[in-house]
Each structure stands twice: as structure tokens, then as C-alpha cells.
Amino acid sequence: MQSKDHTVLLNALRRKDRLTKTSIGALCSGSWVLAISGFPNGRDALIDWEYHDRFMKKFP
Numbered sequence: 001m002q003s004k005d006h007t008v009l010l011n012a013l014r015r016k017d018r019l020t021k022t023s024i025g026a027l028c029s030g031s032w033v034l035a036i037s038g039f040p041n042g043r044d045a046l047i048d049w050e051y052h053d054r055f056m057k058k059f060p
Contacts, residue, residue, distance in 0.1 A: 010037045017041070035059045 016022050017039070026034050031047050035055070039045075047055045 006033075013037075013039070031055075 013024060013034075014037075017024065024034065024039060031045065032055075035045065035058070045059075
């Protein structure tokens with residue numbers, strides 16, 4: 001898997017979130033990417049049960 005700079009995409013998602021409170025979803029490792037990027041900003045998030053404990057430790 002290649003590492004890419006997704007700054008443009010993340011800024012667009014942040015702007016959309018700030019203006020409309022649109023629901024944003026992700027699959028697989030995308031949940032981690034969104035969380036690392038500052039989503040869900042205090043809102044509920046879903047993660048696969050297998051990664052729940054590790055996710056909660058990193059993003060309480």
C-alpha cells in the first residue's frame with residue numbers, strides 16, 4: 001500500500017463537516033484514518049469488534 005498525502009481530501013471533509021454535519025463513513029482502515037485526522041469530533045463512531053479495545057485506547 002502506498003502512502004499518499006490526503007490533505008486536500010481531509011480538508012474538504014472537515015469543511016463539509018463544519019458546514020453541514022454530514023455523516024461521514026469509512027471502511028476497513030479508513031476508520032483509523034478518519035480518527036487520526038480528527039473525526040468524529042465527539043460524535044459516535046463504529047469500529048470492527050476485533051479492533052475495538054485498541055481503538056478506544058487510542059481514541060477515548
